[in-house]
Structures are given as C-alpha cells and as structure tokens.
Amino acid sequence: MIASSIRWPMVKGEKSNKEITRELIAPNEQKPAMWWYIGMTIGTLALAFGGWAAYMSVTVGLGTWGLTNSVAWGWDIINFVWWIGIGHAGTAFTIFFLVFRQRWAASINRTAEAMTVFAVMCAALFPLLHMGRPWLAFFIMPYPNTRLLWVNFNSPLFWDVIAISTYLLMSITLWYFGMIPDLATMRDRAKNKVSRALYGFFSMGWDGSMISYNRYETLTRILGGLAAPLVVSVHTIVAIDFAVSILPGWHATILPPYFFVGAIFSGFAMVLTIMILIRKAFKVKDFITAKHLDAIANVLKYGSLVIGLAYAIEVFIAWYSGVSYEMYTFLNARMTGSFSTAFWIMVFFNAIVPQIFWFRKARQNVWSLFIVSILINIGMWYERFIILVSSLAEDFLPSSWTEYTPTMVDIGIYVGTFGIFICGMLLFIRYIPIIAVNEVKAYKKEGN
C-alpha cells in the first residue's frame, strides 16, 4: 500500500488533546451565531418553495415543468446528476484517502461525508418526482407480488435505483460509523439529560478503550473497502443511463469515466466551498489549514485537466466516428449552434478557469479558491445541461426539434433541494462535531 508522508502539520499550534476537543466541540456547545439562524431561515424558505413546487408536480402534473414531447428530461435529471456528482466527493474523500493513507484528509472527512449524505438525498428526490405517477414508484422495486409486476433488469434506470440506494445507505453508514467516538465525547460532555440520552443512544456505548479503537479502525478500513467500488459504480451507472440510450451525445462509451471524473471534480469543488465557509464561520483554521485548501485546489487542477481531455475526446470521437448525427450534436448544436453559449461556459469554467491553480498564489488566496469552486459547480451544472438538453432538443428528426425552458416549478424544486442541503448541513454543524475529533488527535503529532 502506498503511504505518503504528511507534508505539513495537520494541526497547527501544538495543541493538547484537551484543547483540540474543546476547540472542535465548542461550536456544538455554544449558542448558534446569528449567521446560523439566518442560514436556517434561508434554508427553510427554500424548502417551502421546493415544497410548493413538489406539491404542484405531484398534484397537478409534470405539465407544470418545462418539459416537451422531445425534451422529456430537463432540469429534473440535470439537477439529479449534479447533486449526485456533488454527493460523490464525501465518500471519495474518505475512501481514497483512507486507502491511499492520505491522512491530511482526516479533518475534512466528516463534513465531506455529511455533504455526500445530504446531496445524495437531494439527488434521490428527483428520480422520484420526475415520475409521471410517483405514487406508483414502488413498481420499480423487484419484490414478489401477486400482480405479476416485475422489473425490467435491462433498464439502466433500474440499475440506477439500486446503485443510488446502495450508495446512500453506504454513505450514511460510513458517516455515522465515523461519528461514533465523537458522539461518545459529546455524550460525556453533555450538560442536560436529553442530549446525554440522545448522544448516548447514538454512540452505542462507546467506551474509548484500546480494543474498541482497534476494532473500530479495522471496521473503518473494511467499510472503506466496501464503499470504494460503490463510489465508482454510482456515477458510472448514472452515466450508463445515457450511454445505453441511442441519442447522439449520449450513446458514448466515454461517458462512465467522464461522469466519474466530473463527479469527483464537482464534489471536490463543493467541499472546497463548504470548507472555506466553515473555516470562516467556526475559526477552525488551525485544523483546516491553508495547506488543506491547497491540496484540494491541486486535485481540482488535475480534475480540470482530465475533464478538458474528456471534452476534447468526445468531440474528436464524434468527428472520427463519421456518424452525421453525432457530428451535428457536437460540432453544430453544442459548439456552434443553439447551445454554444452553454457549451463554452462549460468549457471555460471547467477546463480553463481551474488552471489558475497552477499558481501558488491562487491556491493560497481564499477568495480565488472560493470563486473558482463556485464557478466549477456552475460549469458542472452546465455540463449536465449540455449533455441532457442538447442531445434531446436536437436529435435525429429535425421535425421534433424543440427549445427547452424551465418553469417556476422546475426552479422551485431545485431551490427546494438547496433548502434540504442547507438545513441539513446547518443542523449537522449544530449538533455534530464538524471535524472528526478522534482522528485529528490521532494524526496531530505526525508531520514535517
């Protein structure tokens, strides 16, 4: 196994274990700051908007969306893929850095995993809502019944359901499992009965003994090993939804790796956004150091190169294949036609802007990091938009070519998922230590 040495101090300031615990748990023990309440209000309003939009979709029908006979998937699936992509990073963070012994990731794991869980929840909402008859969603599950209903195992949508639900379960397990020692700490420090009981229940009687830690570490690795293929599978299968179809721009074998890299890329960008905000809000700069951000920026720089290569290969293959439909989709519709603005936004934000991270100054400036991370997520949203809409709106028969514009309900559902995400993350940072206290303690002495 490759074990890289830690190249900089994990924790700055030569802190003792006690200090680490105190500093990291402080946010959970103090009254929340003003920004927390403001955030919760915004999140709740977004949720209410989303609730209205979901209500309209379910009670009035999908006609409230901007879809057409030709573009039968729109913002629903764009946002689904986008959230899934974001939801990729958390587990990827834990797993790959665990497997590759990249210990610097320890102080980011917890938040990244929380981000994963909420993002996948947001994502999972879309396939449900995009059904014409969501009350019959259980038809998609292979369960024995007397109605002779059985699923079509050939359909990538069915694989999708399995992949996403497995991934969601695995992410939650991993996240929760990593929390147990910290929940025990919270239990031990709890000042009232309710929280003691709750933290106590969820910490499952953690006693902090060496044996416990030994088993805990082992199980972490096992779980990590189990989750690793899932990280790859989930977005691969989302990509296969498209690759299995016959549409120009979808029907490509490059899509699974391309989607996978895209997901890591957008997920890391989101991690960066959130980490910068948390650093700012909780003054945990000693734990999430500039070096951490620098490392993420390097990953983004690399991801950006791969993504750029994928874009280039896609276009090349479309031309090289000689298939006129593929050529039209890439060379006309996407690069020069109706979707060229979105296409070049995508290329610029994803493949070009992150190249700024070749400069050390850009990697160390919080503002440039923050702006680029946001731009990447916008760029990645456009990537999904391009893939989804350009292939559907201008496919084989020009008679069916349409335009696609989302409606207020489409926007509402997207905003609503932000509500879920914001509220979820805020509740998480309110009640659970945002940085894995036990892990940071374990690695604090290494370095240099």
Added chain:
Amino acid sequence: MENRYWQSIQETKEGYKNKPEEREASMIEILANESNEKAASRRDFLKWCGISFFSATVISACENPVKKAIPYLHQPETLTPGKAHWYASTFAEGNHFCSVLVKSRDGRPIKIEGNDLSSYTRGGTSAIAQASVLSLYDDGARYKFPQKNSGKVSWEEADREIIKTLQQAEESGQKAILVTPTLLSPSTKALIKELEEQYSALETITWDAISYEAIRQAHAETFNQQIIPDYQFQKAELIVSFQADFLGTWLAPVTFANRYAQTRKVSEEKKEMSRHIQFEAGLSVTGSNADERIPLKPSSQLEVIMELYNEMASLTGRPVISSPGSSYNTKALAKDILSKKGKALVVCGHNSLEVQMLINAINHMAGSYGNTLDATHPLQMGMGEQEKMENFINDLDHGLVDAVLFYKTNPLYNHPQAEKLKTALGKAKLSVAFATAKNETAAACQYILPDNHYLESWSDASPRIGHYSLTQPVMQPVFNTRQFQAGLLAWLDKPADFHQYLKQYWEQNIFPNQNQYAAFKGFWVNTLQAGVLDLKQEAGISLSLNMSKVADAISRLKATTQQAAEIQFSLYENVAMHDGAFANNPWLQELPDPVTKVTWDNFAAVSPVFAEENNINEGDIIAFNGIQVPAIIQPGQAYGSISLAMGYGRSHAGKAADGVGVNVFSLTDKGQFVGKVTGLEVIDRGYEFARTQTHHSMEGRHIVRESTLDKYKEDARAGNEIRDYHLKHMTTLYPEQDFEGHHWVLMVDLNACTGCSTCVIACQAENNTPVIGREEVKRRRIMHWMRIDRYYTGDVENPGVVFQPLMCQHCDNAPCENVCPVAATTHSGEGINQITYNRCVGTKYCMNNCPYKVRRFNWFEYSKNKKFDYHMNSDLGRMVLNPDVTVRERGVVEKCSFCIQRIQEGKLKAKTERRQLKDGDVVPACMGACPSQALVFGDLNDKDSRVSQLIKDPRNYHLLEELHTLPTVGYLTKIRNPKNKG
C-alpha cells in the same frame, strides 16, 4: 319527561316542573347529569358501532360514486352490447361532400369512415368529415331547444308565426327570403320548390361564403352551359393549376386527391406519372405536391394565363389578343399542354369570370373537354350566387323584406357586408336561423330553430349528375331539435316527417331511373344500406367555344392587371377551417396546418425577401385594409403577396373557436379572394404561434428520400441508394426476433400522400387523443399519435416541400423497450410495440430514447379537467370516446398502437367466421381515412398481402435505418416528375 319519577317528597308536593322555562332548565340539568354520570352501556356501544359502520359505509360510498351501466330493458335483437354497427351516410355540408360510414357503438356514433362503395369519394374522407362526429356532441355550442329572442318557444308557436309572416308578406307584396348554402340534396331542393310554390313571397337565395360562381358563369359565357364540369384528374398527364388547392380544399378535394394520387403512384408495372405545375401565391397543400411550383402574386398569375392563352391560340391558329407579358416561359408550357392534347388539365381557383373564361378556352384548345373534363356529369357544387345575396342585403336595408330565414349559412360572420346586414336585419319583421350550433347570424335572429346534426337527419346528396348518396340518422336527436326539412314540411301543412318525404321523392324521381330493382322497397333498403347509388344520367352538353367573349374577357383582364397593386392579399381556405362553419371543433382547431404546422391561429404569410424589405419579423402584428393579424414568414410565398386563411376569428361559435385568429372575410369582395393591400404597417411585435414543428430543414439527412421520374425509370432505387449501405453495414450481433403468426407492417407511399392531414384527425377520433389547447401546443406537447412532418428543401423563396406521415414505427429492435424500468412497454409476438398503461410510472426514458419522437406523455389530466375544457370535460363530449381505447391517466406515456383494438376485432371476427385473417380485414384509422390511399397495412407473414409486395419495392426504406431499430413502418420514396432541362 312525562314519566319521570319523583325524587323527593317536596317535588310531589310542588308538582312536576312542567312550566316551559323550568322544563328547559331541568332538561339541561338532565343532559348534564347524563353525560357526567352515565357510562356507555353495551347497548349504546352497539348502537354507536352500528351508526359508525353505517355512516362509514355511506360516506365511503359517497366518495366514489358508482356509475352504473344500465342494460336495455328490451334489448333490440340485432344489437350486441360492445359490438359496433356501421351505417352508410353522407356528410354534405354546403359544398363539402363525403360518403361516409358511421360507426355506432351502443347507440351512439363515435367514428366516421369513408364509404368505399362510393364511386365518387372511393372511401376517402376529409379532416372536416372525420371531425364532424365531435360536433354532434358539442355540449356548449349546440342549440338545445327552439328559441325566440333568447327565450324558450314551442315548435308550434314558431311555425305559426313563420307561416303567418309568410302569408302576410304575400298579401303586402313584401319579400320573404330563405338563404341557403349550395344544397346537394335533390329532395331538399324539391321541397324548397314546393314551399316557394305555396308561399309566393318566398324566394330562395343560394349563397356560399366560398364561391365557385365564376366557373359556372364562365361556362355559361363560353359554352352556353351554366355548369361546373367534373375534373378527371386521373386521366390527366399534365396538370396545370392556378391557385386551385384541389388536394386540400378546392371543390371536391376528397375525390380529387384520390384521382390525383392515381396518376402519381408509380410501381414496377407503372413507371409513368403525371406532371403537375402549380402557380400560386401562398404555399398550399397542392402546391407542395407539385413537380414545378411557381410562386406568383395573383395579378402575375393572370398575366401568365393571358399569355398562355395567346401562346396556345397562336399555336392552334386562333386569333391572338395582345396582352401584357409574363415572367414565365409560357411558350414552352403551351407547347407541353398541346403535346398532351386530351391528357392535359388546367384548373384555376380564381373566382373571376374573365379568368375562368380564359381557362375554359385553354382547356378547350387542349382538348380537355370530353377527356379530362367531364361536362356530361357536371358537379352540383358551387351554386352560390353573390349578386343575389347583395341585392337581398340592399332590399333588406330598404325594408322590402319581411321575413329572413337563414339555413346553414352564417353571412353575419362570413359576408363582407356583415355589418350592413346586421343593421338591416333589424328591419325585417321576422328573422329565423336554422342552425345546429351557435353562430353569429343565429345570435342576431329573433328565432333560432335548431336543426339536427347530420348524424341525426335524413337526407340525400348528389355531388354530380348521376351520383347519389343517402344520409340516414344514426341516433335520436340529442336535444330538442328538428330537422330543417321537417320544419318546411310543417309549413306546407304536411306531416313533419322528412324520412317519408325523402322516400317518396326517391320513389318518384330516382327509382324510375334505374333498372336493377323491380320493387321500390328492395331498391330503397339496398341503396340505404350501401349509402350510394350511381345512375346513368347525363347532361346533354354541346360545347362550342364563343371566341368573341373570350376576347372581351382578355381586354377586361388586361385592364385589371394593369391597375394591379404592388402588394396583393390572397385569401385561402385551410383543410381544417374552410369557411369557418366547423370552427368550434377542438380537433380541427388543433390540427396543424399542413404547411406551416400552426395550430389555433391564422396568420398573414409573407415571403422571406418581402419580409426583410418591409422589416417584418415572424410574430409581428401587421395591419392593412383594416385588419390586424400576426405575420409568419413563409418560404414559397409569392413576393408581394400576403396570404391569409379564412374561417378564423369567430365571435359566436363556442368556446373552442371564439376569438381564435382573425376574421378576414371583410377583405372579400363579390366572391373575390384577392385584392389590393393598402396601408401595410407593423403595429406590434412578438406574437408567438403554437406550431408543432419549428425546424424546417432535413439537415442533409436521409429522412424523406426523393428522386425524379427519369432517374426512377433508370433505377428503381433512385434516391434510395444509401439503403444498401445501411443494410450491409448497420447490423447487429444479436439474433433478430422471429414472428410466427402475424407480423404487422404499415407501408406509406410518400408519392401518394398529399399531406392533407385527414389521418391525423382520424387517429385522434379513433384513439381518444386529448386536445390540449394553444398554450400547451406552444410548449410542444401535442398529443397526436400521428403527425405529418413537413420539410423544405432548396431555395427559401421557392422551396421543395415534402410530407412524411409519422406514427410509431413499431421497431422490431425498439430502443424504447429495453430502457423502461418497469417493463411497461414491450414487444408483442406480432411485432407491435405496445404500452401497458397500468404499468407505466412515467419515467419518460422511452420518450427520450425514441429516435422518431412519437411517444406522448400525459403531462396533465386531460379528461374531466376544467383546465382543458374541450370535449373531454363534459359528459356529452365524452360520448365521442371510443370505448375500445383506454382514456389515459395523467403521468403515463402513450403512442400509436397500430389500432390494436381493430387488429383484435379483425382477429375475433375471423375466428367467429372460422377462417384465416384476410388481407384488408384490419384497417387502422389512418389508412381508412386516407383519400389518396397512401397507407397500406397488413401482415408481412401473409405472402400475398399487399404489404408483402410493397415491402419488396426498391423504393421502400425504413426511417433512420442506420440505427438498426428495424422499424415495421416502411416508406416508399417520393418521386417527382419535373420537366427535363435540356
């Protein structure tokens, strides 16, 4: 209370508390005590249980009302519930004629089919005939009882007043006018004649909003015969048409489309086809099919006609009359026409006497009369007389008319002097409208005497001499309506039974002319069953051209063309609206215009260059001659002309038609549909049309494969060469499915398809396809299972136009099937791609993965939804639904099923008759409706079936074959016959 026991000695002494206020107080006390002290007994418990169970049962029953299908008390012997009956009938409304079969299920008509016994329409139908069944159930617009000044009135009272007024008019020397459209019914005409004899004041005026008067008059002038000859397109090898949309709307389009298609179909055996040259201002269905199309504004067309006449005259040694030159090489055309002597046909849609006289002369020189023009069986259409109508309006205005009766006419909407007529109408003592449904004229009349829908009526029709077709009712009148003719009988003091009158008329006038049947009864029953009758009747016609009148005509025409304006408008009918009489039919409103693919609107079509010069963009509202109308930039529109569809802008027609589009009848003048545009300006911008197709180029893809006759003669695969490559290289590693039993295939002959869109309505009627309205069409969510794609090729000012009917291709390697996660769409053992609606959860993956984009999603609940207030939102409107086809729920995907219900019906029929299914037993709705027989459906496993032959045709190809979806719908390449350059 009374038997309450005393509680204390004191109480017995004071007596019971029997004063009211005391009683009340004690009641409250008791109630309070009871509730506090008494626990529920077992008995109470059971009581409450009983009540709650009972109310639970009642309440739950209330939530889901049970709709009972009530069986017949006395079931008619011939009627099997669930089995359809077919009745031969006739759709004859004004100039529109179609012999039909009416499908009746459980006593209600649900579908119109063509009557293939008819020698005249040959089983073809038109969009309006297909849609007419929906008007029967027009809950909102049909008049439900006789009315006087919007109040209810009895038939007797109305009859009394009409008779009284007719008699008074006679006494006072005033006029009584009955305005009718062209009546094809000989019996009705006879009845009106009787009425005119009875009431001498009564005068009948025949008036059509769309007039063909000039053709009739021109024949009177040039040949002394006031006729419209029958156009024998099937005999023509060269067809030249000036502005006549004979495949879409002109005169008898159902018949003409059929005849035209006969000359257009090519095969291994018949490698010849007609050549069709079309001069027109706006791009019509007919122009789209032409081999050579010359866009010319109306006045320039007249120049061509004059020059053509002169060229032909000089070639045939007749005197030449000087005329302005034209931009077209008429010399060559004249030579071509003369070289096809007797096999050429020149038709003209201009309702101008002089032009039609020239056309007659041209046809005469070309030897068309007696060959491609049948003057011995003249058409009975186009009897309207414009001048009489105008005189009538003047008389009415001068107070000379006491009584006005409007039958099936709506001049307050479609007469240019509608305003004048409206005020004049107030001067008549009596105004009566006979109408089936709301219209502008009826709204202004004192009496509205609702007429039966034709599906509730007895009648007959004769579209041309010697051909008869009967109309019989297929159901009792839905409302308190009375057939117009029954009313006339009542005024004649005869029994108001038009059935008897009709029979009598036929016994006296038609029965003697035949020799097949000895007894009238047998003749009547058999004719009624067949619906049609051909008699050997001929109009003795001698044709000698009156040359001096032709010369006059040219000099008059010269004057008009010299004064012709720079910009001219040209009004036309479209296949859905015609003169607006059928406007309140949501099916027709949502039928995409064959050329522009616009629904729910009319528009001003301008040519691209003209638009650029005048700074007109698509969707700009332009104003001229007092109308305001949104503009569309139409490739192929003649420069300097603006084309507008008539039939829109109704104001009193019902919820589907009111306010849709712009009424342009004010621009007509004495039956002329062309004129000068004055004061053209753009007044507003940004109007958005509801179009079902917005991209018009094929982008160089092999979608509609086209070639020319010359190339076809050399190689039958012409235009289809790429197919070999596709078949060779685009294959699969997987084994292909075998079909034992049947394997259904639909073949579409692109050469026969005219794009008329009748099949679209037929499909909608058959398959309960919802209407979604303008806003939803704008969002590109039209629900039609069948659409006609239209592409332009070549020059934008004069493009080639191709049509392609597109329904589910029923791919044997269907991309939609394997992606459905719940296995809701599957392939049948007979090669049909089917959807199980119950199973569909609506992921729409199949819609995305369908390369033909034929799948439709139920974006909303379209049935019983106030937001979609069309026919499916009323109990009566839903009567038109086909009980054999599920009404789809919100959230499921649907599409063409090859009319699976008809396949099933055919199979069951064959089974009960203990025989094999024959070719032609199963006819899907689209195929049955097609006037030009462009679609053929059948079993590929039947080696003798027509489709088995057609699929081997070298012209056959499958759409997007390179995707290896293996569609079972095949297309035969389009072959055109342009003139050889060289």
